[in-house]
Amino acid sequence: MKIWRVDKNVDDYSGFYLKNEDDKNILEEKLDKGDLVSNWNELEVEVHEADKPIGDCPHLWSGGYSLIVSERGKEIISNNYKNYIQFLSLNYSQENQKFYVLNNLNIIDCVDYNKSELEILMNKYIVDVKKYVFNENAKKAPIFKIYLDGVIKISTFVNNDFKNLIEDSGLEGFKFTEVFDFEA
Template sequence: MRIWKIESDIKGYNSLQLVNFEDDQERFFGKFESSTPLQESWGEVQVYTIEEGEFSDLPHFWGYSKARVISEKAKNILESKLSNSVEFLPLQHKEERYYVLHVLSIFQAVDYESVLLRKLPTGLVVGFEKYAFNPEVINGHNIFKVFLNERVYGTETFVSDEIKEIVEKNNLKGFKFIEVWSK
């Protein structure tokens, strides 16, 4: 079992931004660090291509760093494996269909006896140097987020080998996988 952190590959790929940043930012801030569904209150959120490049199925989203955006093609391919763990929130773009991937599976999955934490000189824990997970908590989950210091560590989204393999098999573009743990 391996766990991967997913990121958008920004090198040579397109990226997106909110059209109405001031108005729409309230839909994002603090809400993607929660497992509370947003679909019913989502509404219409418009985005545009801020940086041109090769089309990405996981474009970097400058609107909010804790939110992952995927293309309609990626949604259609991954939906059956992710539907119990995420909600797909639609974005309006003049040329493509995109969705914010709101991860609802958030677990107390960190093995604090084996993890290496990143700390400021003051001792404040701000992240992870080396990940370690409790296998019994994450087993069977294809996508998830974790807690750090009793708060959702929203900057990272983790996926299973199965998701990585599906992305690669279907030649989805713009995904960057970083192996963070294996058991």
């Protein structure tokens, strides 16, 4: 089994930006903490680089690292992994398309600190991971974010099953980078 970091293909697909820059604070405060968001007002987004197709996983240029998915992406992912994520609607007014920001509910402690290559500041603060080694907790999670020394990190990780679902479904705009192989 492999673990992959999910990103967006910004070279071939356009993305969005928040119409109201202050909405970035809402994303940072509410998302990817492992909690359901109960009080959500749609954030308004506009297309960036309109000469490119949008795809099913557009980048949110002004909103940091949140994953955005299309209506089709939401349906495919939620049919298989609804217990791990929450989809919060965005206000995108063009072309009758609907997009959602993905709220990752699955935050796990799964980094093997002894075997991973860590960048440590002042001999005590882990600031980055140069090479990931995951423990068995990562095998149980199809999609997750990690605790790194008690702090939730921004990257989203998935297993082979999640990656294969995206690729086999023909969803476009996702980019996967292998970060760990349990069999290597």
